[in-house]
Amino acid sequence: MDFELTDDTISAIATPIGQGGIGIVKISGTEALSIAKRIFRPRKSVHAYETHKLYHGWIVEPETQEVVDEVLLSYMAGPRTYTREDMVEINCHSGFMVLNRIMEFVLQSGARLAEPGEFTRRAFLNGRIDLSQAEAVADLIHSRSQQSLLAAARHLSGDFRSQIDELRDKLWQLQSEIEAFIDFGNDLDEGEANIESVKLLLTMEESLIRPLGQILACYETGRLLREGLTLVLVGKPNVGKSSLLNVLLGKDRAIVTSMPGTTRDIIEDSFRLSGVLIRILDTAGIRMKPDSIESMGIQRTLSAVAEADIILWLMDQSQPLSEEDDQVFQAVSGKSYMILLNKCDLPPRLSVEDIRTRYDRAVPVLRISVFNRGDIEGLQNFLRDRFLATPLAENRSALIPNMRQKECCERSLEALQRGRKLLQTGSYNELVSLEIETARKHLNAVLGLEVDQDLLDGIFSRFCIGK
Ligand SMILES: Nc1nc2c(ncn2[C@@H]2O[C@H](COP(=O)(O)OP(=O)(O)OP(=O)(O)O)[C@@H](O)[C@H]2O)c(=O)[nH]1
Ligand SMILES: [Mg+2]
Structure with missing residues (x-):
């Protein structure tokens, strides 16, 4: 490896800027301590800064000695640090003005503003971590699920x-x-x-x-x-797609009416199942003679189906199968889908056997009523077992x-x-x-x-x- 190791001292604000409780300014490099000394006035005078110790005091304007903030400053001598270089961290009050002024002083005193990831890059170049560990730092920051965090x-x-x-x-x-x-x-x-x-x-x-x-x-x-799963609800109009979306999300996200053709565009939201992020898309019902807005919606439904990891095809068991179901079948066949036979609280006019005979003998069919809490829990368990109970999801190792x-x-x-x-x-x-x-x-x-x-x-x- 022949990467250039720069020996200048870098610094950055390490916490999100906002009205949080504390903010942290990090400094790393050979000049870390001498820069800190220029802008820090300890409460008790310090003869020699000891490594891995915390000091109470104030940040002051280097020229005028005007006090800017009361802080805790930690000094850590390399190589027992994140970057393996000498490091100083200033714990100050958060807030845009305070953090920026402190940063300004640090830069004026000889540090350079760090590039994104430069602290971790130094940890890698100094051999403290390998590249897979460096990437894990980024993954940790970007994790969207419990599993990916663990991974x-x-x-x-x-x-x-x-x-x-x-x-x-x-x-x-x-x-x-x-x-x-x-x-x-x-x-x-x-x-x-x-x-x-x-x-x-x-x-x-x-x-x-x-x-x-x-x-x-x-x-x-x-x-x-890591990225979560995309779940798409499809079916002909009025079968209860938006109603299901709402119960899975636990909020009234989509408009539900008894009129077919209520949903005209894709409605997107997300929820968690066993810690995994599920992106859920409710779609416009697929029907035979749509008006022009509806047919645009149906086009979008088809593209949503194309990117789905899980397709739930809803049917209304109080209605017989129709040509519209045939159209839905065309859209989902060849994909991995399952059927939800909804509205089981109503008198049946459609059986599991009807569906299997007409479309697919092997397709999983679950009978539910969106209004029944137990049925929804059954569906959640089914999804969990089928899609999330992989050896990997369970075996955290x-x-x-x-x-x-x-x-x-x-x-x-x-x-x-x-x-x-x-x-x-x-x-x-x-x-x-x-x-x-x-x-x-x-x-x-x-x-x-x-x-x-x-x-x-x-x-x-x-x-x-x-x-
Ligand atoms: N009895 C009964 N009615 C239901 C059930 N699920 C939904 N409904 C009703 O069916 C009607 C249509 O529900 P929606 O959720 O709007 O159906 P949709 O599939 O989103 O319809 P579009 O957006 O038009 O494609 C509403 O009146 C719901 O209250 C159910 O399990 N049982
Ligand atoms: Mg709808």
Whole structure:
């Protein structure tokens, strides 16, 4: 790695600006303490600042010594700090004016305003954390669900790094075995050589290809936990879509009337189920001869269906099936959907059997009435079991790679698969070794051992200033 480590001292406001209780200004770098001394007047005079101690006092204008705020200042000498550099944190009163004035003094006294993520970037460049941990800091900040928070926290703890480190060790081992095989292979007779290459293939499969495959499998589910799921309500007009939206949200979000065609545009909101964010879209009812506004709404319904993770197709069990249901079927078929047979409090004119015969023998059908609390809880449990009770969601210990890490793992796996093919043909063992080398490079990139400056810029630009 040959990234330039700048040795200037950086500073930023680390808390959101607003009328909060406290605000924090962070300073990191060799000049941190001397800058702080220029603008801080301690309550009791301090002979020499001790590391990891808190000091009570005032921030003063460096020139005029005018008091700006009463603060607590902490001094932490490197390397036992977030960035591994000397750090000072000023806990002051929050508020736009106060924070900005303190920041101004710090900059006047010789610090530079930090770029977004620069503190974490320094932690990475100084070797305190690897890239997967640095990314976890950003993920932690951006987490929208409890699971993704947990996943990010586990990355931050370095568990993912140990998993990748283990694979890197195994790759080393495999590579040296393959090189030995290349060097001494000619001394072996054909039978021995075969046994040797089968052994290598097995090691490759068991200790590398399979575990990498498992990491990749975690990605998809991880993405859902990280970003949440999109649930779309569809059906012909008047079947109770907006009523269901309202009960799931626990508020009157959409207008409900007994007139078909009430909802004309997509209504979007979100709620949580088992800590996972569910984005819910209520749509315009699909019908045969819509007026022009309605048909625009129906177009939007179709695009919502296209981006859905879960489709709930509502039907009114007090009405027989109609051509309009056929149209809904056209919109959802080929997708993963389930049917809710609503209005079960009314006399039935439609059975589960009717639906299965007409559309899909295997589709899950749940009978509900939006007005019945128990039915709604039943639906929530059903959704939880079907979509959120994945081994990953339950097994909090699973590690979820982010997209960049997934791509590195994918490339590593591809190289291994090419290597396996070559090894099977038995003729180009030198090339196998090259592929293993490629696989190793990509695994290194997961941890940031081999990444370029642009990539780092991309990663750290996701951070906010002060992190
Ligand atoms: N009896 C009974 N009526 C229901 C039930 N669910 C909804 N309704 C009624 O059905 C009518 C239509 O409900 P909405 O929620 O507006 O239906 P929608 O599918 O959103 O209709 P559009 O927006 O026109 O497509 C309203 O009068 C609701 O009160 C139910 O489970 N039982
Ligand atoms: Mg509606």
